[in-house]
Amino acid sequence: MAKIISNKYLGQDIHVMKIEGNFKGEMGQFYMVRSWDNYPVLSRPLSIHDIDDEGISFLYRVVGDGTKNFSKLEVNDEIKLEGPYGNGFPKVEGKVLLVGGGMGVAPLYLTAKRVSKLEDVEKLDVFMGFREKEMLKGEYEKYADNVHINVGGIITDDVDVDKYDYIFTCGPEIMMEKLVKMAKGKDTKVYVSIEKRMACGIGACLVCTCKTKDGNKKTCKDGPVFLGEDVFYE
Amino acid sequence: MAKIISNKYLGQDIHVMKIEGNFKGEMGQFYMVRSWDNYPVLSRPLSIHDIDDEGISFLYRVVGDGTKNFSKLEVNDEIKLEGPYGNGFPKVEGKVLLVGGGMGVAPLYLTAKRVSKLEDVEKLDVFMGFREKEMLKGEYEKYADNVHINVGGIITDDVDVDKYDYIFTCGPEIMMEKLVKMAKGKDTKVYVSIEKRMACGIGACLVCTCKTKDGNKKTCKDGPVFLGEDVFYE
Amino acid sequence: MSNLEVKFKDIKFKNPVIMASGTFGFGREYNEIYDIEKLGGISTKGLTINKKEGNDGIRIWETSSGIMNSVGLENPGIKGFIENDMKFLNDLDLVTIVNIGGATLQDYIDAVKLISKENVDIIELNISCPNVKAGGMAFGIEKESARKIVRIIRKTTSLPLVVKLSPNARNIVEIAKVCEEEGADGVSLVNTFKAMAIDINKRKNIFNNTYAGLSGPAIKPIALRMVHEVSKAVNIPIMAMGGITNYKDALEFIMAGATCIHVGTANFINPKIGLEIIKGIDEYMERENIKSLDEIRGII
Amino acid sequence: MSNLEVKFKDIKFKNPVIMASGTFGFGREYNEIYDIEKLGGISTKGLTINKKEGNDGIRIWETSSGIMNSVGLENPGIKGFIENDMKFLNDLDLVTIVNIGGATLQDYIDAVKLISKENVDIIELNISCPNVKAGGMAFGIEKESARKIVRIIRKTTSLPLVVKLSPNARNIVEIAKVCEEEGADGVSLVNTFKAMAIDINKRKNIFNNTYAGLSGPAIKPIALRMVHEVSKAVNIPIMAMGGITNYKDALEFIMAGATCIHVGTANFINPKIGLEIIKGIDEYMERENIKSLDEIRGII
């Protein structure tokens, strides 16, 4: 049981909530979160958006009953979270681009923060696509060399794969698959963060299968981050 | 959908909550109340504790998930209520005693208020039994000639049936049955308010049966108030 | 406003939303809350040839997302119903389905004979009530006993006959087929699931009858599967129910093959739920540009 | 600390709380979260003679108070299990139940033969999985097919044999009796209920297999009734499951006649639920001055 420090509405159905405590977590990892007893049955996977001395933050979009429940939480309300789970993004070097589409931007804040501190990273760009309006730009600029935002268009159109050694991406599969294709045969390595429905979140129940070239993988445990070229997209 | 004006804890697991709106209701009637969407399935029957220009009040004890949910409501939170349902206490004359045991005191406040305004009522006493400590005395004194409270004992021991033309009682069945027995063969008429598990609250589903000398009655529609001598107690 | 009309054999419903037996009385109480003529129809509380007092003890218990009931067919008897409620229902513009129960075959025959003299739209033969000691569900568990009762009742009445099936049947699909073979005009499913609760502090069963009938959202996924299986196996129309609480649930059942749907437990969540479901279906049809529910019925 | 020990035939469990097949993997992942030796036992993910990839498409869907799953027995095969997980389990002080599935009778025989060479406490014969196209539940629906497989498997292994029953069986009580007659050491029930969900916007079934298995709190009242019925009909011990989420649920099943209980879906609500249930039972026994669970087993 932990306590809500803040829970703010940012627009476009997106909220950011901060929870008090000393939480662990690497970039790209997630927690299984619930703020209710009985309904819904399952906890909800949320990527770590940020971690600091006060607590942990999640950026989430209201899509159904679970996230609606999150959006109603007020300061000091209680919330349960289990984690950190999953593998997270690898520690890399050279020129790095983060590409987020919609709620896929959520894990990229902690990722930007951590990547920017990696010794051998020469350059860090963040590209984000939103449907309606620009947001969060200032936040990400704290850590990125260059933050580019596309509103209403197709963010991949703006990416020049050749400029980067690594691309970390999170968002709709169609967007991530596009980036993987764009990098095909090039030196750029694309890592994708996959979203699948989850139950246990730790690798025990096999409901979150991601089909890859090496066979079935557990998105919650072997992922959510996979080398983009290994994944069979849906 | 209505809004909470206030929701106060009074001690002994008892809360009083006030809801904004122009609500109708007679003494002894109840509403079916819910402050949740999915869980629990059924709404909860609560007697009208008071009605004034601002809204309606319920006095309730936390016993399970439904009432726990009520106790968490804060000012401006939303709540749904359907009613008023049930028959309520009859309009009478002469000397009247109200006897409440535990949460059975809930409907007796509106009842005291309304009875005290009946033209031909000569006298109105209120006797209340609590397990741990006295409460609400001052409130009821606004309308009663005499408020007597028994803590930890048996409230019926303090009642002199002969002094009254009518006794209205609400509380544990064992207490109400006792009063009915004490009044047996006398002129005093005892009306009891029965609590049964309910689903529809309006007389359609037949889950709230009260066995009486006239056969099965629907507690929600024919009751909750019955002439004490007609009821078969459990 | 979309066209929500459906035809169940030759019977026209203004919309597919019917209130389920036992949860809506004979409509009077809900009619004080809203205009129940807006509904497609109602199915009455289960009636038996003679008045019944029902079961003793606790009659309702909540589960995680359902309720268990053990009313035990308390009802005024067919005569009582005809005297007090038949006219009220006949005066309303909605399809009246009379739900009939019984302890013995003769009970059923007598009840059906008596009600067949009245102006009733459909008889719903309840061979699936888990809350009575004799008869009730017993007729609806095994194929042969179901066949026998449907055959005889089919001869007893010329009113449209719908048989209400039990999810506790050995094989609900086979029972539905038997109903079709014996000339039933349709089937309705599901009735409640035989279920149980125990008070661990008293170390006692909650219900005097030990078992009671589970209904509500909890059973929806199973009921939907059963409706789908039955709809693939028979050609007579289906009235579907089991945990329907919103228009989405209702549409799932229609897509699984139901002609109309019954709403039971959800009336206790929101007394006006029937209207909300009708509205929801209407808006969905508008949104999806569906002219008739026939377009989506049974498409899975 | 009360004495929570139970004996299932000759097998001693330090407490009656077992983690259900398919929800706990082979224990490794949960062991990183808490010390799983505190449990009474675990039942492994269902194993088949050969590795299986499981079902395509969505594998999990939530219902009002349950989940539907369509994993389709994805597993590493018996050999993979023996190589990678057997030792891990053998090193732990808890009862290891190996859950075995299959598409054909021969699959089952081969799997049971292979696993019988290992240090396993109990074989749980899963003839009730609704998520595989061939075999699985098919064996557990009709009495005669159940009799055949149990008879053959009984001859194939000398390990304690528990048969896992399907709530979708024609008559679960009869299947339990057949298991007893054929020499099973116990039965476990229930597996998941065959259920369905539809996406009304896509007008498509959610699961590629159309049907999936419902588990969780939603099914508890029905599962409890089944356990009660079975416990009155057979003399072999019962492992009970279906929606158990707290110690009260667990005690209801024990009072209905179960020797021990499995916890499945509730692990997803709270990964440490097993410990909480053990603690709750312990405190209840203390409070009620119960020296052994035998005092309350089957008292309803």
Ligand SMILES: Cc1cc2nc3c(=O)[nH]c(=O)nc-3n(C[C@H](O)[C@H](O)[C@H](O)COP(=O)(O)OP(=O)(O)OC[C@H]3O[C@@H](n4cnc5c(N)ncnc54)[C@H](O)[C@@H]3O)c2cc1C
């Ligand atoms: C590893 C991981 C990290 C995620 N991080 C974030 C994040 O940081 N911010 C954010 O807004 N969302 C994130 N999501 C998606 C988020 O989990 C879903 O939006 C959320 O579960 C929806 O729950 P709901 O009850 O509001 O919606 P409903 O649609 O009612 O949920 C129904 C069921 O589907 C599941 N579900 C629905 N959408 C998704 C989805 N996209 N991915 C996985 N399961 C889903 C739910 O968990 C639930 O079991 C993440 C998903 C995964 C797998």
Ligand SMILES: Cc1cc2nc3c(=O)[nH]c(=O)nc-3n(C[C@H](O)[C@H](O)[C@H](O)COP(=O)(O)OP(=O)(O)OC[C@H]3O[C@@H](n4cnc5c(N)ncnc54)[C@H](O)[C@@H]3O)c2cc1C
């Ligand atoms: C006509 C009437 C008027 C009432 N007025 C009041 C009141 O003014 N203040 C107050 O505190 N309580 C009142 N009660 C009792 C109140 O309804 C229950 O305490 C409440 O329903 C408990 O719900 P729960 O979820 O907290 O408890 P749980 O025990 O979890 O409830 C489980 C189920 O049992 C039912 N139930 C539990 N206790 C009772 C009970 N005593 N009577 C009827 N059903 C019960 C619930 O409605 C629910 O369906 C009244 C009951 C009736 C019938």
Ligand SMILES: Cc1cc2nc3c(=O)[nH]c(=O)nc-3n(C[C@H](O)[C@H](O)[C@H](O)COP(=O)(O)O)c2cc1C
């Ligand atoms: C309180 C109650 C009483 C019921 N009485 C009857 C009845 O008399 N006859 C009948 O056929 N079904 C009866 N049912 C079953 C319902 O009609 C319906 O089949 C079942 O509840 C499933 O639908 P639901 O989940 O929408 O409630 C009753 C159900 C409830 C909850």
Ligand SMILES: Cc1cc2nc3c(=O)[nH]c(=O)nc-3n(C[C@H](O)[C@H](O)[C@H](O)COP(=O)(O)O)c2cc1C
């Ligand atoms: C994701 C999942 C996978 C399952 N896999 C198996 C399995 O491999 N073998 C088996 O016998 N039962 C399997 N089950 C059924 C459970 O063991 C259990 O019988 C059922 O879920 C009911 O218990 P519960 O309500 O506590 O979950 C599975 C259940 C779930 C939810």
Ligand code: FES
């Ligand atoms: S969610 Fe259980 S294995 Fe991934």
Ligand code: FES
């Ligand atoms: S609660 Fe339905 S008749 Fe009384």
